[in-house]
Structures are given as C-alpha cells and as structure tokens.
Amino acid sequence: MPRRPFRVGRSNTGLGLFATRPIRKRTRIAEYKGRKVNTKEANRLEARGNLYLYEINSRWTIDGTPRSNIARYFNHSCNPNAEVYDVKHRVFIRTLRNIKPGEEITYNYGVDYLKNVIGRSNCQCGRCRRRRARKARERRALDKRRQARLARKRRL
Ligand SMILES: [Zn+2]
Structure with missing residues (x-):
C-alpha cells in the first residue's frame, strides 16, 4: 500500500483519522492489524474491556489493540464514508465514496457495538449530533409556543 492518505487528529470523541488528500471511492486505505485470537480468548479480552476486537467469524477475532494498528x-x-471488510482472515478498510482532504474517515461499527458499547443516545457521529440538535430545537420551539399560548390565556 502507498503512503497512507490520512493522519491522526482531534475529533469529537478524542482521536480520529482525517484525509490528507483526495481519496477516490472504493480505495483500500488501511489494514486493521493485530493478533488473531480464537473466540474463547476474544471473549476473555472483551470481558476485560477490550474495545478493539474485530470478529472475523465464529472461530477467529483480530485483536487490534496495539497502537501500531493505526486503523484502531x-x-x-x-453515516460512514468507509467500510470494513475481510479477506482470508485479514481485515481492511476501504472508502465508500470520494473523500476530500480534511474530512474525517469513519466506518460503521455495527448495531451491536452501537447499542451495547456506545449507546444509541451517546453516539457522537455527525448524523446523530445533528439529529439531537434538531430535536432540541424542535423541543424549544414547542416550549415557546406553549408559553405564548399560556401568556395569551392569562391575558384573557
Ligand atoms: Zn451515530
């Protein structure tokens, strides 16, 4: 693989990876590297709070904990712009669309991770933050209308 087209930077949730040049759709950009462990070992690691496990199949999981695994x-x-996929027990990340320099590169960790680790109402991705902001605006607007209605009633 050529020099990687992204760098580590500050994101909403801590660190993230950001494009340093335009990347075309369907470009393989990284490998999710780590030790291959069996399911028993993976379950043990997960119970200890390891968040960097990528399950390849019912028997094997990649433990992507080492910091040398930049893909972690x-x-x-x-609403990701990349995806993760595996080929013969190796795990890669590729882009789903053209990406501009400066854009954060993300993939969807899957429903289980979202529900059990992040928590649906805690997701800090752009889409969820916008959705929560819109809901908060709608609540405030509703509140305002309610207040106005009450004030009118009091004047009558
Ligand atoms: Zn989200």
Missing part, C-alpha cells in the same frame, strides 16, 4: 483510530459513524 477510525471512529464509528452511522
């Missing part, structure tokens, strides 16, 4: 810095998004 890809954040989750519910």
